[in-house]
Amino acid sequence: MTRRLFVGLALAFAIVLGLSPSASAAVIPGVPMAGRVDTATPGSTPSPTLPEEDPVRAAQYWLDDYGITEAWKTTRGKGVRIAIIDTGIGRGPAEFAGAVVGGTDVSGAGSEDGRTPVGAIDADHGSWVASLAAARGTGPQTGMIGVAPEAELLSISVGFGSSATVSFVDQIADAVVWAVDNGADIINMSLTTNVPDWDESWDKAFLYAHDKDVVVIVAAGNRASGTTRVGAPATIPGVLTVGGVDPSGRASVGASTQGITIGVSAPSEKLLGVSANGQLVQWDGTSGAAPIVAGIAALVRAAHPDLDVNNVINRIIETATPPASTSERNALLYGSGLVDAAAAVGASVPSVSVNPMGSLSEWIRLYRRADSGPAPVPTVTPFEVEMLPPADAAPAPVSLLLPTYASVLYGSLPLIVLTSTAILVALGVTAAVRRIRSSSLRRAADIQE
Known part of the structure; x- marks a missing residue:
């Protein structure tokens, strides 16, 4: 507070x-004012009875x-x-x-x-x-x-x-x-x-x-x-x-x-x-x-x-x-x-x-919040720390639409190789299927003759 x-x-x-x-x-009521002592009237005779x-x-x-x-x-x-x-x-x-x-x-x-x-x-x-x-x-x-x-x-x-x-x-x-x-x-x-x-x-x-x-x-x-x-x-x-x-x-x-x-x-x-x-x-x-x-x-x-x-x-x-x-x-x-x-x-x-x-x-x-007290006294002699080397310069900005060396090496080139291989395999399989089919047709014709 x-x-x-x-x-x-x-x-x-x-x-x-x-x-x-x-x-x-x-x-x-009935009590005299505190601090005032009542006394007998002058010339009167005190009562012989015991004080109350x-x-x-x-x-x-x-x-x-x-x-x-x-x-x-x-x-x-x-x-x-x-x-x-x-x-x-x-x-x-x-x-x-x-x-x-x-x-x-x-x-x-x-x-x-x-x-x-x-x-x-x-x-x-x-x-x-x-x-x-x-x-x-x-x-x-x-x-x-x-x-x-x-x-x-x-x-x-x-x-x-x-x-x-x-x-x-x-x-x-x-x-x-x-x-x-x-x-x-x-x-x-x-x-x-x-x-x-x-x-x-x-x-x-x-x-x-x-x-x-x-x-x-x-x-x-x-x-x-x-x-x-x-x-x-x-x-x-x-x-x-x-x-x-x-x-x-x-x-x-x-x-x-x-x-x-x-x-x-x-x-x-x-x-x-x-x-x-x-x-x-x-x-x-x-x-x-x-x-x-x-x-x-x-x-x-x-x-x-x-x-x-x-x-x-x-x-x-x-x-x-x-x-x-x-x-x-x-x-x-x-x-x-x-x-x-x-x-x-x-x-x-x-x-x-x-x-x-x-x-x-x-x-x-x-x-209550305690007093922080005096600052601590250093226990060792302070020394200077060598300056850190300057930071590398930031690369120049390039367009995200243009290919980079990394994108070609790790993206485009592997994709071309894999795609070409897949096409060659598909062509080979297709040629083999055609040869097998042609051979089967010739055999069937020879049997009919």
Whole structure:
């Protein structure tokens, strides 16, 4: 696919994987705005009753169901940096205080620090994604908290379609390289192109991330958004592609998709997200499943800082659990199964030397045109070859009706000889027949006399 065609497809089909905010995000009734801590009225007497469980924390079912709270007994992700390549992380919410340590804009439409949300429709998407990965909460036991609440965040804002002045292809390549160069240990990409192919510039960017030991985690996409099968970058070898399941652990119908590149699955329905303005919403999509796994990867890297990218991904895959229904253990839907943060952090997993999600360098060797390399160096001294003698002059043209020496010698003369011989033989035979006949007549006359 040519670069121009790919850019056109990317601009036409590149969408944020969470459903459009009007369809998938809903403000949670009865829950105060995220980032705002309610206090008692001055002069009032605090109630002596025991504090009730914070409804925001209670709504985050994935923390207990997927072993995240158990993994926190070992680590909460301190010292690990997650780059969120998305529409930008809002500046205002208290949940991000102290979490975002840097950022940039590659779309041409945001601010230099990547903290100004980009896009008219999907502006809050980057904040939702970041809050699932590493939100700090609004207090020790209140407010939304991410899977790796002590990890650091990088905010890299990208734009889709008319919201960007830079092509989508260039944005992604630039964003990945910037994330690597600015200390990212993990990159989260909750986006897709809805096409399986990708531009060659992505080869270099994603290979650069792998060579620098950075884990890249990508959302698989949603059927409800038109992604019937995974598309790039979820098709790039070496990235960990995440599918989505509902709260019961079954493959989500609308908030996930299918494909052979899915590595693991995580919750993608009834998720919480902190918007750029601090409002808490409920939303669906593998855009949310991916940062849950990115947070788990941060827990693994914090607990096992000696592991390279291959073994971080392998731990998450090898400790995944099968879906509850044995009849639905379909790798196209679940990959290796449902993530288990506690097992990924604490289980004994043999080390590997290759990435279980494939090798991008090997794919490039097989499917991209190889460089021709330098010209071979001559091994002998060149020498001059003698000129060939001039070619014989062409014979003068002759009429095809006139006889030639060859035609007379090999055609006319043999024909004359054979014809003459045949005539002489015929004459001899005729004369002999006449003599025999004459002799027979004379004998017959003598007998009659």
